[in-house]
Amino acid sequence: MALTSATQRLVAQFEYTDENVNIGVKEFLRQIDEGLHKSGTSMSQIPTYVTAVPNGTEKGLYLAVDLGGTNLRVCSVRLNGDNTFSLTYNKSPIPKLLMVAKSSQELFKFIAEHIAVFIKEHHYDHYEHHIRRRETMSSPEGFRDEHIFRLGFTFSFPVQQVGINKGFLIRWTKGFDIPDAIGKDVCALLQEEIDRLHLPVKVAALVNDTVGTLMARSYTSPGKTGALLGAIFGTGTNGAYIEKLSNIKKDMEGEYDTSTGEMVINTEWGSFDNQLNVLPTTTYDIKLDQESVNPGIQMFEKRVSGMFLGEILRIVLVSLLQDESIPLFHDDNSSHNDWKSTTSIAAQSGMFKKWGLDSAIMSVAALDNTPDLGTLRLELDSQLDVYSPSLEDAHAFKAIAAAIARRAARLSAVAVGAIVLQSGKLTDPAFAGEPIDVGVDGSLVEHYPHFRTMMYEALKAIDGIGEAGAERIRIGIAKDGSGVGAALIALVAASMEKKRPTTIEWLAQMRSEASLKTLKEVDSAVEQEAEETAA
Ligand code: BGC
Numbered sequence: 001m002a003l004t005s006a007t008q009r010l011v012a013q014f015e016y017t018d019e020n021v022n023i024g025v026k027e028f029l030r031q032i033d034e035g036l037h038k039s040g041t042s043m044s045q046i047p048t049y050v051t052a053v054p055n056g057t058e059k060g061l062y063l064a065v066d067l068g069g070t071n072l073r074v075c076s077v078r079l080n081g082d083n084t085f086s087l088t089y090n091k092s093p094i095p096k097l098l099m100v101a102k103s104s105q106e107l108f109k110f111i112a113e114h115i116a117v118f119i120k121e122h123h124y125d126h127y128e129h130h131i132r133r134r135e136t137m138s139s140p141e142g143f144r145d146e147h148i149f150r151l152g153f154t155f156s157f158p159v160q161q162v163g164i165n166k167g168f169l170i171r172w173t174k175g176f177d178i179p180d181a182i183g184k185d186v187c188a189l190l191q192e193e194i195d196r197l198h199l200p201v202k203v204a205a206l207v208n209d210t211v212g213t214l215m216a217r218s219y220t221s222p223g224k225t226g227a228l229l230g231a232i233f234g235t236g237t238n239g240a241y242i243e244k245l246s247n248i249k250k251d252m253e254g255e256y257d258t259s260t261g262e263m264v265i266n267t268e269w270g271s272f273d274n275q276l277n278v279l280p281t282t283t284y285d286i287k288l289d290q291e292s293v294n295p296g297i298q299m300f301e302k303r304v305s306g307m308f309l310g311e312i313l314r315i316v317l318v319s320l321l322q323d324e325s326i327p328l329f330h331d332d333n334s335s336h337n338d339w340k341s342t343t344s345i346a347a348q349s350g351m352f353k354k355w356g357l358d359s360a361i362m363s364v365a366a367l368d369n370t371p372d373l374g375t376l377r378l379e380l381d382s383q384l385d386v387y388s389p390s391l392e393d394a395h396a397f398k399a400i401a402a403a404i405a406r407r408a409a410r411l412s413a414v415a416v417g418a419i420v421l422q423s424g425k426l427t428d429p430a431f432a433g434e435p436i437d438v439g440v441d442g443s444l445v446e447h448y449p450h451f452r453t454m455m456y457e458a459l460k461a462i463d464g465i466g467e468a469g470a471e472r473i474r475i476g477i478a479k480d481g482s483g484v485g486a487a488l489i490a491l492v493a494a495s496m497e498k499k500r501p502t503t504i505e506w507l508a509q510m511r512s513e514a515s516l517k518t519l520k521e522v523d524s525a526v527e528q529e530a531e532e533t534a535a
Contacts (some may be wrong), residue, residue, distance in 0.1 A: 002326050003409045007396040009178035012137065013282045014403035015176075016410045018461035020089070024411065025462055032241030041331070042085075042275060044170065044268040048161055048211050048250060051263050053218035053226035054488050056083035063201060064485035065111060065190075066154040066261050069235030069307060070094065070176035072111060074118040075480075077151075078178035083220055086483055090118050093263065099532040100293075103132045104181035104189060112193035115201060119149070119311065150204035150494045152486025154212050155186050156236065162254045166495045167206045173270060174236045174307055177293045204493040205486065207251055208266045210240035212485025217478040219488055224440035226416050226436040228417050230481065232440025233412055236298075237305040240266045242421045244269070269415050270301030271287040279303060280407065284315045291354065300415075304408045304446040307420070310359035314351060317397070320352070328388050337390045338372070346385035347509025357384065359444070364395075366449045373398065409451050416475070417465055426469050446477060449492045 035045025059081035066073040066310045075089035075290060089114065150416060157176070159167035165187045172178065181189065186202045194201050208247075214230025221227065231239040243265045245258060254436045273279045279299055288311055289295050289302055302308045329345040331337050350356025361376075361383050368376040373394035380386040380397065389397075425431045445451050452475055459470040 001291060001311050003320075003328055006320060006323070006326050010320075010400050011403040014400075014407045016280055016407045020278075020419075021414055021458050021461055022463055023278050024414035025204050025418045025421065028269075028272060028414055029422060031272055031496070032399075032418065033247075035267070036098075036247055036265075036500075039112050039250055040270045042273065043351045044115040044156070044158055044266070044271065045250075046161060046208075046268060047166060047252045047254075047256075048213075048264045048266050048487065049254050050210070050211060050254075050492075051257045051260050053242070053264075054215055055226070056219050057081050058126070058219065058488060058491055060487075060491055060494075062490040063115070063488070064154060064483040064486035065115060065148040065151060066156075066209065066212075066482045067094070067485065068154075068156050068482070069176075072114055073483060074114050075483040075487075076118075077484050078321075079219070079484075079491070085219070085487075087480055087483060088122050089480075090114065090121070099176045099178070100178070103302040104184070105193070107178065107181075108189045110198075111190060111295060112197050114200065115151075115194060115198050116199055117198060119201070123149075125302050139152070149201045151213075151491040152205045152207055153187060153190060153203050154207045154209050154217040154482040154486040156209040156232070156238075156465075156482070158266075159186060159206065159270075161206060161266075162429075164205050164489070165203055171294070171297065173294065173298050173301065174487055176292060176358050176370075183204070190258040199371075207431065207486045207489050207491040208240060209482035209485075210238045210239070211264055211266055211485070212489070213240075213439050213478045213481030213486040214240050214264060215485035216481035216483075217437060217476065219477065219484065220478070221437055221439070223433065225431070225437075227439050227478075228423050228425065229416065230478065230485070231412075231416065231438060231440045232442045233305065233308045233440060233445040235294065235305060235365045236319070237301050237412070237415075237417060237444075238266070238268055238270050238271055239415055239425070240264050244515045245305055267415075267419075268307070270298045272300035272415065274313055277306035280413075284312050284319070288312055291378055299379065300411065304411050306359045306442070308359075309362060309404055309408055310357040311355055311446070312354075313362065313401050314357035316400055316404075317351060318356075321345070324368050327392075328396060333392065337388060341382070341388040343390055344387045346387065349387075354455060360447070362405055363448050365398040365401045366405065368394075368398070405448055405451070407453055409448075409454035410458040412445075412451075413455040413462070416455065416473070417459050417462040420469070420473055421462075421464050426465065426472065434472070435474040437471050438473060438475045440475055441478050441481045441483055446479075 031043045032157055035043045036039040058079050061078050064075045071091050072094050073089050073091045075087050078086045160171040161167040166185050168179050169186055188207050191203045209232050210230045213228055218226030229239055229241040243260050245261050320326050331343045337343055357478055363377050364379045376388045376394045380389045425436050456470055459465055460467050
C-alpha cells in the first residue's frame with residue numbers, strides 16, 4: 001500500500017495538464033519572438049543562412065559526419081535526384097573521456113581518424129586517387145577535382161554560424177564539457193585534423209542536426225511546400241524551422257540570399273525557459289540540474305530528452321529507496337513476493353550511480369503490458385541488479401517512468417505546437433487543407449512507445465490548433481536526417497564554390513595542404529610561374 005500511494009503521489013507530480021500546455025505555448029511564442037529580436041536570449045534562435053529547402057531533385061555523392069550526443073557517424077550519401085538516397089555509414093560510440101577532455105583536439109582527431117577509416121573502407125578509389133595526385137602534383141585543373149569529397153559536418157551543439165562552413169561554438173550540451181573549444185570555429189578545428197592526415201576532404205558545410213533533419217524531410221517528402229520543422233528528440237532535443245526574413249529583427253553578420261524571403265532558424269529550444277517562468281519543476285528536476293555539468297542551462301532539454309529521462313527516474317527511485325517506510329525493491333521474506341524469493345537490490349546497481357539508469361529501460365517498461373510484467377522484471381534484474389523484483393515493484397517503476405515520459409512528450413508538443421502557430425500556416429488561406437510537415441528523429445521519438453501519440457493528444461489541446469489543426473500536422477520520422485541533410489547542405493555549398501582559383505591561389509592552397517616533401521615542388525612551381533609572368 002505504501003508503495004502504491006507513494007507511486008500515485010509521484011505520478012501526480014509529473015502531471016502536465018492541458019492548461020499547463022497552453023501556458024507553455026504562450027511563453028514559447030514569447031521566447032521565440034524575443035530570440036528573433038536580440039542575441040543572448042535563453043532560446044538562441046540562431047540564423048543558419050540556409051534560405052531554401054530542397055525539392056528532391058538534388059543529385060551527387062557527399063560525405064557527412066554527424067557528431068551527436070552519443071555516437072559519431074561517418075556517412076557517404078548518394079542523392080539520386082528522385083526523392084531517394086542511399087547511405088553508407090560507420091557508427092562508433094564517442095568515448096566518454098573525449099567528451100570532457102582537456103583539449104578539443106583529441107575529439108577532432110578522433111573524428112578525422114574515423115573519416116580516414118571510412119574513406120579507406122568504402123571509397124578506396126577516392127583515397128588512392130588523392131594519394132597518387134599528391135605524389136605527382138598535377139595541374140591546377142587536376143587539383144580542383146571531384147575527388148576531393150565535400151563534407152557536411154553535422155555538429156549537434158549550439159553554434160553561432162557566420163557562414164555556410166564557419167561557426168563558433170557557443171556552449172556544450174548533453175554532458176560534453178571541453179572549455180577550450182568555446183568560441184572557436186568548429187569547422188576549422190575539424191579541417192585541421194583532416195589535413196594532418198592528408199585526407200581528400202573539405203569541410204564544406206556546417207549543419208545542426210535539426211537543420212539536417214528539416215532538409216532531409218523536405219528532400220524525401222514531396223509536397224507543395226517543404227517541411228516546416230525538423231526536430232530531434234533523442235539524447236538531446238532541439239528544432240529548426242522556416243521563419244520569414246521579415247520577422248528576424250536582430251543583426252545577421254553573414255551574407256545570404258533574400259529571394260525566398262525565408263531563412264531556417266535553429267531555435268536551440270533545449271534552452272527554452274532557462275529562467276523557469278513556466279517549465280514544470282519538481283524537486284527531482286532541481287537535483288538533476290544541480291548535479292549536471294551545466295546548471296541553469298538546457299532546462300527544457302533536461303525535462304524532455306533521452307539523456308535526462310532515465311536520470312530523473314533514477315533520482316525519483318533513489319528517493320523512494322531512501323525512505324524506509326516504502327518497500328521498493330525490498331521484502332523481508334519470500335512470502336511477500338510472487339516469485340517466492342526475497343527481493344534485494346545490489347549495492348553496485350546502476351540505480352546508485354549518476355547516469356546509471358539508461359532511459360532505454362523506460363521503453364521496455366512501457367511496452368510490457370503482460371499481467372506479471374515479466375519482461376520488465378527480467379530487465380530490472382539484468383540492467384539494474386534488482387534481484388527478483390516483485391510485481392508491485394515493477395508496477396511502481398512502470399507508472400513513474402510513464403509519467404516522466406508523458407510529461408516529456410507533452411512538453412515536446414508545446415515546442416512543436418508553438419512553431420506551427422508561429423508559422424501562421426494553419427490560418428493562411430494559401431495553405432488551406434495542406435499538411436504541415438514536421439520531420440523528427442532521435443531515439444526517444446523513434447523508440448519510446450506512443451511518444452508521437454502522446455504529442456498529438458497535447459497538440460489537440462492547444463488553443464489555435466485543436467483537433468482539426470492537429471490533424472493537419474504531419475509528424476514523420478526523418479530517419480538518418482542529419483546525415484542526409486548535411487549532404488544536401490554540402491551540395492549547396494559546393495555549388496557556391498563558383499569562383500575558380502587562379503594558379504597562384506591554387507598553389508597557395510596547395511602549399512597549405514601539402515606535406516613537407518611536396519612543399520619544395522610547390523615552391524619551384526611558384527618560382528616558375530613568377531618567372532613566366534615577368535617574362
Ligand atoms: C543541442 C542542439 C542539438 C540537440 C539535438 C542539444 O543539446 O544544443 O544543438 O540540435 O541537442 O541533438
